[in-house]
Amino acid sequence: MTQAFAEQFARTRVGGSPPWLTALREQGMARFGEVGFPTLRDEDWRFTDIGPVTKASFATPPAGTAVSAGAIAPFAFGAHEGVRLAFVDGRYDPALSVRPALPAGVTAAPLSEILGTPAAASLLEPRLGTLARAEMTPFVALNTALFSDGAVVHIPAGAAVAPVIHLLFVSSGEAAGTMAHLRNLFVLGRGASANVVEHYVSLSDAEYLVNAATEVDLGDNAELTHYQVQRQGPRAFHLAAINARQGRDSRYHGFSAAIGGRIGRNDTRTVFAGPGGECTLNGLYLGRADQLVDNHTAIEHREPNCGSRELYKGILTGRSHAVFNGKVLVTPEAQKTDGKQTNRNLVLSDGARVDTKPQLEIFADDVKCTHGATVGRLEQIPLFYLESRGIGPALGQKILTYAFAAEMLTGLSIDPVRAQLEALVAAWLE
Amino acid sequence: MLQIKNLTANVGEKQILKGVDLTVNAGEVHAVMGPNGSGKSTLAQVIAGHPAYTVTGGQVLFEGRDLLAMEPELRAQAGVFLAFQYPVEIPGVTNAYFLRAAFNEIRKAHGEEEMDPIDFLDLLEEKLKLVEWGPEIMQRAVNFGFSGGEKKRNEILQMAVLAPKLAILDETDSGLDIDALRIVANGVNKLKRPDSATIVVTHYQRLLDHIIPDFVHVLAGGRIVKSGGKELALELEAKGYEWLESGAEALA
Numbered sequence: 079m080t081q082a083f084a085e086q087f088a089r090t091r092v093g094g095s096p097p098w099l100t101a102l103r104e105q106g107m108a109r110f111g112e113v114g115f116p117t118l119r120d121e122d123w124r125f126t127d128i129g130p131v132t133k134a135s136f137a138t139p140p141a142g143t144a145v146s147a148g149a150i151a152p153f154a155f156g157a158h159e160g161v162r163l164a165f166v167d168g169r170y171d172p173a174l175s176v177r178p179a180l181p182a183g184v185t186a187a188p189l190s191e192i193l194g195t196p197a198a199a200s201l202l203e204p205r206l207g208t209l210a211r212a213e214m215t216p217f218v219a220l221n222t223a224l225f226s227d228g229a230v231v232h233i234p235a236g237a238a239v240a241p242v243i244h245l246l247f248v249s250s251g252e253a254a255g256t257m258a259h260l261r262n263l264f265v266l267g268r269g270a271s272a273n274v275v276e277h278y279v280s281l282s283d284a285e286y287l288v289n290a291a292t293e294v295d296l297g298d299n300a301e302l303t304h305y306q307v308q309r310q311g312p313r314a315f316h317l318a319a320i321n322a323r324q325g326r327d328s329r330y331h332g333f334s335a336a337i338g339g340r341i342g343r344n345d346t347r348t349v350f351a352g353p354g355g356e357c358t359l360n361g362l363y364l365g366r367a368d369q370l371v372d373n374h375t376a377i378e379h380r381e382p383n384c385g386s387r388e389l390y391k392g393i394l395t396g397r398s399h400a401v402f403n404g405k406v407l408v409t410p411e412a413q414k415t416d417g418k419q420t421n422r423n424l425v426l427s428d429g430a431r432v433d434t435k436p437q438l439e440i441f442a443d444d445v446k447c448t449h450g451a452t453v454g455r456l457e458q459i460p461l462f463y464l465e466s467r468g469i470g471p472a473l474g475q476k477i478l479t480y481a482f483a484a485e486m487l488t489g490l491s492i493d494p495v496r497a498q499l500e501a502l503v504a505a506w507l508e
Numbered sequence: 509m510l511q512i513k514n515l516t517a518n519v520g521e522k523q524i525l526k527g528v529d530l531t532v533n534a535g536e537v538h539a540v541m542g543p544n545g546s547g548k549s550t551l552a553q554v555i556a557g558h559p560a561y562t563v564t565g566g567q568v569l570f571e572g573r574d575l576l577a578m579e580p581e582l583r584a585q586a587g588v589f590l591a592f593q594y595p596v597e598i599p600g601v602t603n604a605y606f607l608r609a610a611f612n613e614i615r616k617a618h619g620e621e622e623m624d625p626i627d628f629l630d631l632l633e634e635k636l637k638l639v640e641w642g643p644e645i646m647q648r649a650v651n652f653g654f655s656g657g658e659k660k661r662n663e664i665l666q667m668a669v670l671a672p673k674l675a676i677l678d679e680t681d682s683g684l685d686i687d688a689l690r691i692v693a694n695g696v697n698k699l700k701r702p703d704s705a706t707i708v709v710t711h712y713q714r715l716l717d718h719i720i721p722d723f724v725h726v727l728a729g730g731r732i733v734k735s736g737g738k739e740l741a742l743e744l745e746a747k748g749y750e751w752l753e754s755g756a757e758a759l760a
Contacts, residue, residue, distance in 0.1 A: 458559055463596035465580035466556050466589075467610035467666060468617065474581075477609065481600025481649075488600070 082135055083110065087223050096198060102207045106222025109212040116216055125401040125433040126343060126372045131315045136257035136287045138226065139167045143252045145281065150174055153246060153279050155494035160241020161186045166248045167286075168226040168258030174246070183234035186243050189261060190227045201232055206263060209293035209321040215345055217317040221291040225261035228290075231274055235267030235297065242492055243274045247290070249314065251282020262292040266300035268325075273303045273492055278318075280311035280338060287315045294322035294330070298352060301329040305495055309502065310338035312367070319345040326352030326381075333490060334361040334390075335499055336371050337506070347376040350384040350412070361390040362486040362499075364506055365398025365430065372401040377419075379412035379442075388419040391486050393479060394430035405437040408445050415445040423453040424482050426475075476507045509534050509705050510555075510674055515566035516730075517554045524550040526730030527566070532674070537706045539716055539741060542727035543749040548709045549593055551727065552678040556590035557583055570674065584610075585617035587673030591663035591680050597651045603662065604646035607632065607669050614670060635668040638695045657688035664695040675699070676707045681715035693718030713745040726752050 087107045095103070115132045116123035145166050154162070163186065164174035170188035180186060185197065192198055212219040229245045247260060264274055278288060288310065296302055310316045316339040322330055336342045348357050363371045377386045392400045402421045423432045436449040456478050464474035483503045490496040510532040517525040524547045532538050542548045554561050555568060557580030568575040575583055598606065612622040623631070636643060639661045651659050660680050667675055680692055696706065696719050708719055716724075716738065724740040725732045726749070733752050734740065744752075 460596050460598055462557075462559055462580060463592070463598070464606075464610075466584055466592075467606075467670065468581050468584035468614040469610055470579070470581040470613065473609065473613065477601055477606075478598070481598060484600035 082137070083220060083224065086138060096193070096203070098203050099193070099206075103223050105207075106212045106219045106224075109219035110216055110223060113216050113219065122215070122374060122403075125399075126341075126370065128341060128343075131287065131341060134255065134285060134287070134315075136255050138258075139253040139256040141169060143167055143250045145171065145174060145248055145250050147174060149281055150246065150248060150279070153277060153498075155242055155244050155275075158242050158492065158494045159244050160239065162244040162246060163188055163229050164246045164248060165227060165258075165260065167250050167252070167256050168260060170227050171248075174248075181237060181239065184237055184239055185230060185232035187230055188227050189225075189230050189263070192230045197232075201230065201265060202263065205265065205293060205295055206261070209295065209323055210291040210319050214321070215319060217289050218291050218319050218345075221259045221261060221289050221319075224259040225291070226259055228261035228263070230262070231264040231272065233266045233270035233272045236269050237267070238271045240273065242494070243272060245274065245276045247276070247278045247288065249278075249280045249282070249284075249286050249288060249310065251280065251284035251286065251311065254284055255286065256284075257287040257289065260288070260290040262290070263295075264292070264302065264304070265295045266297055266302055268297040269299045270297065271301040274305075275492060275495055276304075276306045278308045278310055278316065280309065280314060283311050283313060285313040285315075286311070288317070290318040292318070292320045294320065296322065296324045296328040296330060298325040299327045300325065301331075303331040303491060305333045305335070305490070305492060306344070307335045307495060307499070308338060308342055310342070312338065312340060314339045316342040318343070320347065322348040323351050324348060324355040324357065327354040328352070329355070330357040331491075332357065332359045333486075334373065336361070336363040336373070337502060339369065339371070341370045343372040343374070345374045347378070349378040350381045353381040353383045355381070355384045357386045359386070359388040359390075360486060362483055363390070363392040363400060364483075364503070365392065365394040365396070365400050366506070367396045367398065369396075369398040370401070371398070374401075374403045374405075376405040376407065377417065379406070379408040379415040379417065381411060382413045382415070384412065385416040386418070389486070390421045391482065392423045392432070393426065393483060394423060394432060395426040397427075397429035399431045400433070402432075402434040402451070403437060404435070404449065405439070406447060406449070408440040408442050408447065410441045412442050413444045415442060415447065417445070417447040419449040421451040424479060425453060425455060426479065479507055480504060509571060511567075511569040513567045515551075515554070515568060516564045517550060518562045518564055519550070519560055523564070524561070524730055525554065528727070528730070528732055530725065530732060532705045532707060534673075534705055535702050536723065537700070537708065537719060537721045539708045539710060539721035539724045540727055541710055541713075541724060541741065541744055544711065546727045547730045548727045549678055552590055552676045552707070552709050555676060556580060556588060581613070582617075584670075585614050589667050589670060589672030589675045591660070591667060591675065591677045593679040593682065595651045595659040595663055597649070597654070599649045599652045601650050602647055603650050604632075606650045607646075607666060610666070611669055632669065635665060638668050638698055639665045640691050641665065656683035657685060660684055660692055661688065661695075664692050668695060668699055671699075673704050674707070675704065676709065678709045679711065680708070681710055681712060689715065690718065713741045716741045728752050
């Protein structure tokens with residue numbers, strides 16, 4: 079498989095990339111050539127067997143896959159949608175995108191489009207590959223070498239863009255064994271704010287690979303609400319990395335929903351690069367059949383007076399397997415850090431498995447950091463309470479399981495995402 | 509309506525009920541009183557089918573059916589309602605959803621169609637008046653973050669919506685201030701029907717100032733040691749339980 083990526087890479091190099099990008103891609107390919115795919119012997123992958131990914135073979139599909147507007151209608155956000163950038167099998171699709179005029183200075187465009195403009199030098203060159211670095215994971219390295227497109231969002235200083243920026247990544251399943259490497263960059267200037275949703279959807283049950291890397295650069299006092307919703311097909315492989323850098327007093331509200339995919343792995347990292355920042359990393363994951371869902375998160379407190387709140391909840395049934403690893407680093411400078419991490423898992427079957435691990439590395443003394451993890455079944459007394467009102471155990475279990483998930487959904491500020499996820503979770507329970 | 513014969517029950521290895529006999533007819537209000545640890549709450553919860561208790565002997569018939577052989581939800585569908593001493597908080601489920609689900613499950617058990625959501629709202633509006641609540645309570649999660657008094661009122665609201673034949677109030681007066689007590693008692697009184705019965709389990713007499721019982725039973729040491737009319741409650745208020753507890757030991 080590694081050979082196939084190298085051949086793919088040779089093809090990717092053809093064309094008029096700027097020299098800095100060619101150099102970046104070469105670094106990525108070199109890094110991937112060096113480390114190859116991770117194995118269970120790698121500490122960060124010891125519960126996550128990606129054998130099925132490495133054994134399959136994937137290729138970038140030929141251009142020109144036509145997806146109808148009707149096919150993606152269920153994923154649209156209606157009136158809440160400010161901008162929609164749609165990508166099909168890794169390529170920007172203008173026909174499925176919705177791009178009204180944006181306020182002056184605001185950019186929300188496909189990376190392929192930006193590359194041909196002066197913004198490539200001012201916006202992309204100084205940042206791309208600096209936050210999601212090739213050495214972070216082999217898949218980020220591969221992404222750096224091979225990314226075909228992605229979204230660039232730039233909100234200049236002081237601008238507030240309330241309507242949702244919807245990044246819709248569609249896997250068509252038209253050709254078997256496709257792969258898509260997507261690269262996103264969000265840059266918010268000082269005091270800017272925006273709402274961005276990365277939405278990964280599938281139109282088929284085909285086997286395919288999506289490998290996404292998102293870089294987020296938040297200026298001082300900027301505020302970003304950033305959801306990543308993964309609803310890939312049942313045989314899909316989904317790998318996604320988010321790497322955020324937070325300036326002074328900035329606020330990052332991250333939420334991840336992982337629902338589909340045979341194997342799904344998220345590596346989410348945020349770094350406090352200035353004092354006074356806050357972040358929320360929340361997540362909901364559902365596993366059934368033989369799904370593997372892995373969330374690796376890292377919050378790096380490198381400056382004083384920052385707060386982080388992290389709550390990931392999972393529901394597992396069948397023979398599914400969930401992995402959660404929550405790293406919280408507090409460097410000696412990061413005094414007055416206030417961190418709280420929680421991971422709760424609801425296990426509905428004997429065959430499901432959860433590996434959860436907090437990883438707190440605290441080198442400052444005046445900090446408040448807590449963590450907690452639970453793995454358990456539904457409690458008997460609430461079930462009895464429902465039974466005592468005439469609701470039998472089958473329905474009672476559904477209601478209480480839904481309620482467990484609902485805690486993660488009720489607080490979502492982007493309404494159409496909440497509504498779609500509520501329906502998805504309810505359907506999942508049927 | 510309800511016949512309890514020589515009922516014995518354990519929690520773990522410990523025997524709590526040591527042979528309870530009680531008959532309740534339609535239209536009657538019975539008070540079961542007794543000191544702490546006498547088994548009153550156990551009796552209430554065993555009738556509802558609480559999983560913490562094991563029935564070791566005896567019989568409970570509800571309208572001639574063997575209640576103890578029925579799953580808890582079937583007991584509820586048959587018309588048995590327990591107002592919990594400690595109502596359970598269910599974050600993530602709204603009161604509205606919960607009540608409608610329960611209401612419709614009971615209807616389905618009787619071979620009826622689910623009620624139209626709009627009609628259900630009308631019904632709810634009427635029942636909310638009974639506990640002096642506005643509709644906003646319906647969007648809150650079931651009992652989640654409710655005060656003690658709100659939780660008890662919510663139990664009475666559920667009782668009003670589900671319209672059971674047999675309502676058992678387990679220490680519903682505990683933790684209530686005087687206003688909440690009045691609202692709860694008023695709700696219970698208004699819900700009385702000629703074809704329904706109520707069992708009020710309580711430690712104190714004060715609830716019985718508002719809900720007038722036809723019969724008062726004293727449970728002590730896992731048995732009913734004395735039964736009488738409503739005046740027995742006043743006697744207990746004046747004399748305490750000690751004089752009866754010594755009697756219970758003599759019986760044991």
